[in-house]
Each structure stands twice: as structure tokens, then as C-alpha cells.
Amino acid sequence: xxxxxxxxxxxxxxxxxxxxxxxxxxxxxxxxxxxxxxxxxxxxxxxxxxxxxxxxxxxxxxxxxxxxxxxxxxxxxxxxxxxxxxxxxxxxxxxxxxxxxxxxxxxxxxxxxxxxxxxxxxxxxxxxxxxxxxxxxxxxxxxxxxxxxxxxxxxxxxxxxxxxxxxxxxxxxxxxxxxxxxxxxxxxxxxxxxxxxxxxxxxxxxxxxxxxxxxxxxxxxxxxxxxxxxxxxxxxxxxxxxxxxxxxxxxxxxxxxxxxxxxxxxxxxxxxxxxxxxxxxxxxxxxxxxxxxxxxxxxxxxxxxxxxxxxxxxxxxxxxxxxxxxxxxxxxxxxxxxxxxxxxxxxxxxxxxxxxxxxxxxxxxxxxxxxxxxxxxxxxxxxxxxxxxxxxxxxxxxxxxxxxxxxxxxxxxxxxxxxxxxxxxxxxxxxxxxxxxxxxxxx
Amino acid sequence: xxxxxxxxxxxxxxxxxxxxxxxxxxxxxxxxxxxxxxxxxxxxxxxxxxxxxxxxxxxxxxxxxxxxxxxxxxxxxxxxxxxxxxxxxxxxxxxxxxxxxxxxxxxxxxxxxxxxxxxxxxxxxxxxxxxxxxxxxxxxxxxxxxxxxxxxxxxxxxxxxxxx
Ligand SMILES: [Zn+2]
Ligand SMILES: [Zn+2]
Ligand SMILES: [Zn+2]
Numbered sequence: 001x002x003x004x005x006x007x008x009x010x011x012x013x014x015x016x017x018x019x020x021x022x023x024x025x026x027x028x029x030x031x032x033x034x035x036x037x038x039x040x041x042x043x044x045x046x047x048x049x050x051x052x053x054x055x056x057x058x059x060x061x062x063x064x065x066x067x068x069x070x071x072x073x074x075x076x077x078x079x080x081x082x083x084x085x086x087x088x089x090x091x092x093x094x095x096x097x098x099x100x101x102x103x104x105x106x107x108x109x110x111x112x113x114x115x116x117x118x119x120x121x122x123x124x125x126x127x128x129x130x131x132x133x134x135x136x137x138x139x140x141x142x143x144x145x146x147x148x149x150x151x152x153x154x155x156x157x158x159x160x161x162x163x164x165x166x167x168x169x170x171x172x173x174x175x176x177x178x179x180x181x182x183x184x185x186x187x188x189x190x191x192x193x194x195x196x197x198x199x200x201x202x203x204x205x206x207x208x209x210x211x212x213x214x215x216x217x218x219x220x221x222x223x224x225x226x227x228x229x230x231x232x233x234x235x236x237x238x239x240x241x242x243x244x245x246x247x248x249x250x251x252x253x254x255x256x257x258x259x260x261x262x263x264x265x266x267x268x269x270x271x272x273x274x275x276x277x278x279x280x281x282x283x284x285x286x287x288x289x290x291x292x293x294x295x296x297x298x299x300x301x302x303x304x305x306x307x308x309x310x311x312x313x314x315x316x317x318x319x320x321x322x323x324x325x326x327x328x329x330x331x332x333x334x335x336x337x338x339x340x341x342x343x344x345x346x347x348x349x350x351x352x353x354x355x356x357x358x359x360x361x362x363x364x365x366x367x368x369x370x371x372x373x374x375x376x377x378x379x380x381x382x383x384x385x386x387x388x389x390x391x392x393x394x395x396x397x398x399x400x401x402x403x404x405x406x407x408x409x410x411x412x413x414x415x416x417x418x419x420x421x422x423x424x425x426x427x428x429x430x431x432x433x434x435x436x437x438x439x440x441x442x443x
Numbered sequence: 444x445x446x447x448x449x450x451x452x453x454x455x456x457x458x459x460x461x462x463x464x465x466x467x468x469x470x471x472x473x474x475x476x477x478x479x480x481x482x483x484x485x486x487x488x489x490x491x492x493x494x495x496x497x498x499x500x501x502x503x504x505x506x507x508x509x510x511x512x513x514x515x516x517x518x519x520x521x522x523x524x525x526x527x528x529x530x531x532x533x534x535x536x537x538x539x540x541x542x543x544x545x546x547x548x549x550x551x552x553x554x555x556x557x558x559x560x561x562x563x564x565x566x567x568x569x570x571x572x573x574x575x576x577x578x579x580x581x582x583x584x585x586x587x588x589x590x591x592x593x594x595x596x597x598x599x600x601x602x603x604x605x606x607x
Contacts, residue, residue, distance in 0.1 A: 007457050009458060009462050011462050011466045012465070015465070033455055034459065034462070035458065057514065057548055068545075298510070
């Protein structure tokens, strides 16, 4: 488990002694962002999503992402119970996961027979806690609400305290703050790339759910006093200048084409209204920062068909280039864990790799010789098709079963070979995508 | 859990990657970003469904993820040539509702690839991208179609790395 980064994910439970927690955690995650629900809202079709996620979906196609029924943003209602569950689950998660992993590690290390393990399990606090839970759950929860002046530990960036082992901490590639590795992925969500202490502290206090807040619907305290939701506009009825004026009045950038103004207004509505839903609303300034990030990710506001080069977007995310190598490391570590070992290997595997590669290369050449005999472009398939069809008809007449088709096909191929001249286009097949697009046209 | 979430696919993609790593997809041999600095460009190797004409096949797919993912679908193409009524033999373009009009943000890269694998068992010859094979289907020449499919499944098989 040691120094690999861990993206918190419901599948974390799979190989632990608490694998039944996998579906539980999955149920606490939004189907759109795959993260824990943040300000969960329920639709008229009774599906739940993060406020911002569902608002963006409805703004983009007006449909529920799960059942595809139509819905409107102003019909959304808070799902306070789910928020409470998520907060509590997240608070309990690190300790529970740790225990559940240790159980398994123990089993592996000592090859402990089942019975021993069972006894071991019985001894843990977890088991006890589980037994006691039913009786007191309700009371405990309300007690927590009152007592819990020291906020839950989870998601908290450990700047300095109680982590004796410095090596256990990892640095955020964006702001350079050190934290527990479990915290980093959720932190990256909030990290504004602004370096260092002050903003780090801010996001920290934001990220610790103060449970009492949950009781109030839309707290009037904290940021702006006017937390009224923005109405939707009928853009087609609005002249460009009137729209521009609206944006100015809202205090958001008012430059650009009408198309861009509309997109910006929609996104501002999403950000603003989901912030109104939130039990922990943020300031307008923070929202403006989000809008700016969004704006940059849109590549200058161009509507974004899938073809746009993503590098641009990537930089736009605020991943400073100077931190790129560290980010690469995060990915690399994630990839190292990929099940069928990938071809891009880590250094430590290099030697191993070279051997395999050599073997693979030999095999590959063997294969490719073989294939050169067989392969041809399919365009202008006519000949091949007619021959195969002929054979197939023949086969039908002969009453052959489909088992002999393979045979048949290869016989047909033999014919085709003599007919078709342009053989072997892609001599060495390498894994490069650009290369393998070679079509008969490139011949 | 503040809601400061920029609408960029980075976080979600990392999450999907992690999920795939600990809970792989039976339809796939491999899946992941092409390189370390392009999280929005993935590649996959898909298996053929046993018991069909595509049995034993291996196809490489190219996956481009738009900046407004998951609100917009990924762009998925076959890199390895495949003989299928709804796939363009030359460009690898796939005709599948899911990748266009009926996309939902609740889908993921792996569920999308599963759907593409399912397309292999349920072609729609009425909106063909490969006229030749679609024609065989329409003529009811299933034996001929199957032979042709098996032929290309075998001869074009992706051999980039030995499968597991
Ligand atoms: Zn969400
Ligand atoms: Zn629904
Ligand atoms: Zn940070």
C-alpha cells in the first residue's frame, strides 16, 4: 500500500475484508462526477446528483442523466438526508478502510487460517462498533451534531500535525501543500492553484463540514446576503446589448459574442444556483474564479466538438507547467497499478521489460510474416465478396454447418490472395495510433 | 467538500481510471491514457464476444475526451480495422446512438466500450457505414457475412502486445 497514490474510489473496498462497502460507497457517489455527492439535489424523477452536476446537465440537455426524463432546474430539491450520510460516511471512511485493509494484509503476511482470522476480526473495534450501532445510531448522530465542535478529520489537509512520518505525506502538484495521500484527490478539486498558506487554510476550513450548518436550509450568514437563485433567461428574446447589460449587472465579464455571453450566463447560473443550494456556500469572488477557470477550459468560448485538442484544455485546468512532472508521477503511479501490465513501464521494470519486449518482437515478426501472406486491403471488396458468397452459397447447398465456415473462409481467402495485388500495407505493426490508421488509401 | 469544481474532466477521468484498475472490464484487454501528459486521450484494446463471428478478435480503439466531458460524449474510433455494418472500415468511425444523441453523463468510458462490444452482437444494417457487409446482412446471406467477418477478425487482429 505504501507510497502509491490513491484516488479514493468505491472499488477501494473490493480487496479488503469489507468488500460489501463497495456498493454502499458507490451509492453515495454522483453518477455524473463519480465523486461523493456535493450538495445533493433530487430530481422530479427521484434521482440524486450534486447540485452543480445536475444543473449543468439540465442546462445542456434538460434531461436526467440516469433515466433521461425531462426535468427543470427549478424543480430540483435538496436531498439533505443524503448529504448527512455522505458527510458521516466520509468521516468514517479512512479509519474503516485502514482496518479493512490491515485485515487482508494480515491474512496475506501470515497466511492466517480462516479461524484465526475470524477471531482476530472479532477483536477489532470495528466489530464492536458494528454491534453497538443499531441501538444508538439515532442518538449518536444528534449528539454528534451538538458535540462535534472539533470537526471530522477527513479531507483535512495535514499541514503539520500528528503525522510523524514525513514520507507519508505527498505534495499537491498545484499548490505544493503537503497532505495525506488520501486527501490529495479531493483536495485537487478545490485547489485553486493559488500557492500556499492563506488559500490553503481557506480551503481547509471550507472542506471541514460543520455539521450544524446542515440543519439550516440556506444559511444567511457567511457570504452574500442575497442568495436568491438566478432565473433562466429566454436568450432568443434578448438582444445582444440587453444581455451584455445583464452580465454587467451581475458583475461577470461581458465581453465576447452573443453565443459566448449566453454560454457564460448559463454557466454562471449553474455555479451561482448550486452555491445557493449548498450548506456551505462560498463567496462571489470564489465563484468568479470558478467561472474564469471554466472560461479558460472552453478554449476561448468556442463550442467544443470532441475534436478539439485537449492539451489546451489540460493547461487551462490550472495545472501549472512547472508542476507537470509531479502530476505525471501521480498518473504514472495510477497506471502502474493497471491490471494487465501496460507497455509504458516504470523504470524498475525496465529490465524485465526488455526481455519481454525482445520475445514479443520476435513473435511479432513471426506473426507479421504470417500476416503479410494473409492481409490485404478490403476496399474494392467485390472480388473477395463474390468469391466468399459463391463459396457460402455452395456451402449452403452442401448443407455444411456453420462449423466449417472458418475453413471455408480461409479457403476463400486463398482465392482472394491471387486476385488481390496490394498486399501488406503496414509492414511492422507498431502500437502507434497514428501509424495504424494506414488505410488502403495511403498505399 | 466545497463545490469548487471547474468543469474539466481531469478529476473524473482519474476516478474512472482508478475504478477500471481495481475493477477491470471483461470486454477489454487494456484501457488507459495514451501518454502521461494527455489525460484526455485514451486507448483501449477490446475483445471479441465468444460465440460470435468476432470471437477471438482484438481491436485497438482510440478515445478522445472533450473538455466538456461528461456532458459531451467521448469520441471513440476503431484503430484496428473491423468488418461491421455500423463501423467504417477505413476510418474506424462508429455509428452508435450512445456516442451521439443518446449520450448521458452517467455513462463512463468503460460502459461506453461495453456498449460498443455489444454493438458487435447486434448490428443495425439499416444505418450502415460499411455497405458491403451490410448488404450481405440485408440479403440474408448470414453465412457469407459470418465468413467475411471471421476472416477480418482473424487477419486484422491487434497483436500490439500478447494478451493475457
Ligand atoms: Zn456530481
Ligand atoms: Zn431520473
Ligand atoms: Zn493544492
